[in-house]
Amino acid sequence: MxxxxxxxxxxxxxxxxxxxxxxxFTAHPVLLCEALLGAVLFCAILSAKGFWKNMASYVPLFAIxxxxxxxxxxxxxxxxxxxxGNPVTLEAVLYGADIAVMLIAVIYxxxxxxxxxxxxxxxxxxxxAIPKLSLVLSMALRFIPLFKAQLIRxxxxxxxxxxxxxxxxxxxxxxxxxxxxALITWSLExxxxxxxxxxxxxxxxxxxxxxALFRFTGRDGVLLGISAxxxxxxLTGRALGGADFAFYPRITGISTAPLxxxxxxxxxxxxxxxFIIETEESLKWTYFVSKI
Amino acid sequence: xxxxxxxxxxxxxxxxxxxxxxxxxxxxxxxYRTHIDDITPxxxxxFISIRCNTVLNNRDKLNPALQSDxxxxxxxxxxxxxxxxxxxxxxxxDMLERAVRANRIQMEYQGGNLNVYNSVYVQxxxxxxxxxxGPLSGWMYLVNGVFPxxxxxxxxxxxxxxxxxxxxxxxxxxxxxxxxxGG
Numbered sequence: 001m002x003x004x005x006x007x008x009x010x011x012x013x014x015x016x017x018x019x020x021x022x023x024x025f026t027a028h029p030v031l032l033c034e035a036l037l038g039a040v041l042f043c044a045i046l047s048a049k050g051f052w053k054n055m056a057s058y059v060p061l062f063a064i065x066x067x068x069x070x071x072x073x074x075x076x077x078x079x080x081x082x083x084x085g086n087p088v089t090l091e092a093v094l095y096g097a098d099i100a101v102m103l104i105a106v107i108y109x110x111x112x113x114x115x116x117x118x119x120x121x122x123x124x125x126x127x128x129a130i131p132k133l134s135l136v137l138s139m140a141l142r143f144i145p146l147f148k149a150q151l152i153r154x155x156x157x158x159x160x161x162x163x164x165x166x167x168x169x170x171x172x173x174x175x176x177x178x179x180x181x182a183l184i185t186w187s188l189e190x191x192x193x194x195x196x197x198x199x200x201x202x203x204x205x206x207x208x209x210x211x212a213l214f215r216f217t218g219r220d221g222v223l224l225g226i227s228a229x230x231x232x233x234x235l236t237g238r239a240l241g242g243a244d245f246a247f248y249p250r251i252t253g254i255s256t257a258p259l260x261x262x263x264x265x266x267x268x269x270x271x272x273x274x275f276i277i278e279t280e281e282s283l284k285w286t287y288f289v290s291k292i
Numbered sequence: 293x294x295x296x297x298x299x300x301x302x303x304x305x306x307x308x309x310x311x312x313x314x315x316x317x318x319x320x321x322x323x324y325r326t327h328i329d330d331i332t333p334x335x336x337x338x339f340i341s342i343r344c345n346t347v348l349n350n351r352d353k354l355n356p357a358l359q360s361d362x363x364x365x366x367x368x369x370x371x372x373x374x375x376x377x378x379x380x381x382x383x384x385x386d387m388l389e390r391a392v393r394a395n396r397i398q399m400e401y402q403g404g405n406l407n408v409y410n411s412v413y414v415q416x417x418x419x420x421x422x423x424x425x426g427p428l429s430g431w432m433y434l435v436n437g438v439f440p441x442x443x444x445x446x447x448x449x450x451x452x453x454x455x456x457x458x459x460x461x462x463x464x465x466x467x468x469x470x471x472x473x474g475g
Contacts, residue, residue: 168296
């Protein structure tokens with residue numbers, strides 16, 4: 001159990017929403033790099049196993065996004081060369097890289113989210129106010145991890161049966177296609193079954209209560225306060241033009257005005273918050289262990 | 293097993309070759325090294341100019357990244373009225389492309405095969421794009437002082453025509469185009 005997992009669902013949810021809100025609606029490279037750094041550090045702590053392998057899979061994604069943008073966008077003053085009569089510009093490449101950083105950062109944040117905000121926490125928060133939507137949302141958010149787990153299971157079963165077990169690359173591809181087909185049928189069926197099962201158990205019926213062991217402690221209040229203050233600072237700074245950045249037609253420099261620095265600092269602190277909490281907790285733990 | 297892989301690899305190489313054959317890479321210098329026909333007494337010519345005067349009155353609406361004399365000249369003239377040789381079958385768009393290429397002015401357009409009008413759409417000239425100066429802004433063209441109601445790559449020019457490319461910030465109202473209002 002990680003420290004951040006024991007935080008009250010409301011505080012954790014508010015934290016994730018505020019980070020994602022800022023990260024998804026900005027194109028400022030400094031803020032996006034901060035978001036990526038914070039997410040990667042947090043994710044590394046939450047899922048130490050398989051983290052690097054996971055990270056390597058994002059390199060091709062990054063390259064595809066960064067290099068496909070200049071094929072469609074020809075704005076920008078620094079022309080590198082002409083491709084079929086259209087300029088490929090440095091600005092477009094950098095903008096593509098910027099967007100790729102944003103996408104990967106957001107993916108990482110959602111990974112952390114799914115680690116921390118398990119579906120029981122989400123249902124605890126919204127089960128009463130919006131029972132149908134919160135069920136759909138928690139099922140949708142659970143879908144990808146579930147899909148992945150089932151993928152591994154189907155793959156193993158196929159291998160055990162000796163199907164396409166050759167070393168040939170083509171065979172591997174064909175077997176992957178077969179596994180995907182099985183997965184899609186399974187997921188459709190699974191969705192129907194889950195719905196039936198939930199209904200049979202009386203989910204969302206009036207007058208039902210549920211029990212959860214979440215208590216809002218002073219620590220959660222402090223976390224909520226700090227994240228609200230930092231988000232407020234970031235958003236006000238942004239509204240005042242502290243995080244203005246333009247890629248087209250010419251890249252504006254990264255501003256070092258006091259207001260901009262304040263925005264960078266506030267958002268940097270916000271994104272590093274979970275990492276700081278986790279590090280503090282593990283230091284405490286090692287300290288206590290050393291005393292025994 | 294190995295043979296199957298070989299086929300796949302061969303196919304991939306073939307696909308890459310076709311892709312590379314279709315792409316044509318040129319350096320910036322090469323692209324701009326174009327030949328402009330010399331004007332001789334018997335050659336047919338047209339006049340072309342590119343202006344963005346309307347932006348000067350709407351500075352507040354202009355995208356902050358474009359607030360510079362480099363992108364919006366102080367007098368609003370991107371290309372002075374100049375004379376170019378008209379080749380057989382040249383359209384208003386062909387003339388624009390040749391003129392901007394000869395003067396190293398940036399221009400981006402959507403190809404005629406990409407929209408329902410089957411005509412080229414000029415998205416931006418000199419980094420000044422559609423919507424760069426408010427939601428009603430973009431490039432329009434006049435031939436001999438009249439706004440033709442169809443795409444620039446469908447308008448074939450005649451000897452002595454005057455083509456003006458103007459930037460509007462108000463769907464043509466501020467450059468004297470009447471028919472856009474009704475639409």
